[in-house]
Amino acid sequence: MQIDDEITLKKIQIFLAFMRYGNLSKTADEMQVSNVSIHKALHSLESALRCPLFKNEGRNLIPLKSAYVFEEHAQKIVADLVLSVEKTREAAGFAAKVLRLGSLYSLTVKTIPSLISGLKLRRSELDIQLLLSSNQDLVTKLKQTEIDAIIVALNETTASNDFEILPMFQDDIFLAVPKDSKYAQLNEIDLSLLKAETFITLNKGFATHSDSEVVFQKAGFEPKVALQVSDIFTLISMVSSGVGFALLPGRISAVYESSVKLIPLQANFRIQQHIGLVFLKSKERDPNLLALIAECRMFANKFQSHSTSGQ
Structure with a gap:
């Protein structure tokens, strides 16, 4: 069976609203159109369905049995369509839960x-x-x-x-040392003096690893790396235990200042x-x-x- 082009979603929504209210004015308020537009939409829907949905009693439209049957199935159609739209948008990552x-x-x-x-x-x-x-x-x-x-x-x-x-x-990069390190009391550090020290770094792919490479290039030496780790918390633990020094962003100081000391780099080594x-x-x-x-x-x-x- 071919669906008549005049059976539109908008007309179905108007029909369902009218079935809820049984009143042209209330339906018009909800759909934000005129009473005349509601009446025309309902009449057009009847023509497209090729059967009556209402009978006239004075100025009122009284639903026939056909209207209640259409209402039951139309509600399912609209609900399925709404669900289809939601699922489609969720699959695309839009407005997902x-x-x-x-x-x-x-x-x-x-x-x-x-x-x-x-x-x-x-x-x-x-x-x-x-x-x-x-x-x-x-x-x-x-x-x-x-x-x-x-x-x-x-x-x-x-x-x-x-x-x-x-x-x-923006966040500055600091030198992280154990609290009892001989460097811990310095207000800033000349990184080029630490060529003989051992360092710990994050694995390649981490931003702090890339930034550390830039800083070491500025300092003019290739660091002696004792260990590479896959997260910053392990790195901090290793520094705190005295395994080696590290270059770390300042944002970790709020929580880990009791574990390690962050020393600012001298101006010519600074990076953000x-x-x-x-x-x-x-x-x-x-x-x-x-x-x-x-x-x-x-x-x-x-x-x-x-x-x-x-x-």
């Missing part, structure tokens, strides 16, 4: 908990799945749409025309990490991402205000 967020281990000290708390206030029904990994790995997963957004260091790995980027804050939100341009209108963007902007503004007031 789950937000897959990627981040660096070091950002879980303060940044990520703050963002997630704010995001849950905006969208309490949202389930947030957090994946912690290296900068390079997270960028790869974002490109492959395995995650929805990442908060990482902005460097050559995030340089892509497919990405939208929201800068959030630029941290920001990265997501695919194709998803920039997704409601979940819009909420995350708003939280990241608030965090960036607070960070900027705090930095300015501290100067």
Whole structure:
């Protein structure tokens, strides 16, 4: 059977609204059209179905048995269509009930908990799945749409025309030493004097690994690396135990200042990490991402205000 072109979703929605209210004016208010438009839509639907749905009693339209049958099946049609739209959008990552967020281990000290708390206030029904990994790995997963957004260091790995980027804050790189180290009391360190010392680094792919390479190049030597680890917490533990020194971002000091001492680098060795939100341009209108963007902007503004007031 061929469906008449005059049977449209809009007319079905008008019909269902009228069946709920039994009144042209109330139906017109809900659908935000005129009474005349409601009457025309119902009459057009009857013509397209090639059977009556209502009978006239004075100025009132009284549903026939055919109207109740059509109402039952039309409700299922609309419900199935709404579900189809939702499932399709979820499959594409739009307005899903789950937000897959990627981040660096070091950002879980303060940044990520703050963002997630704010995001849950905006969208309490949202389930947030957090994946912690290296900068390079997270960028790869974002490109492959395995995650929805990442908060990482902005460097050559995030340089892509497919990405939208929201800068959030900058973070200095410090030398991390044990609390009892002979260097612990220094106000700043000349890294070139540490050629004979042993260092611990993160594995390749981590932003801090790349930044450390740049700093060591500035210092003019290849470090003696005793160990490479896959997360910053293990690295801090190793430094605290005296296994070696490391170069670390300042954001970890708020929690780990009792374990290690962070010493500023002399001006000619200084480098900053630029941290920001990265997501695919194709998803920039997704409601979940819009909420995350708003939280990241608030965090960036607070960070900027705090930095300015501290100067």
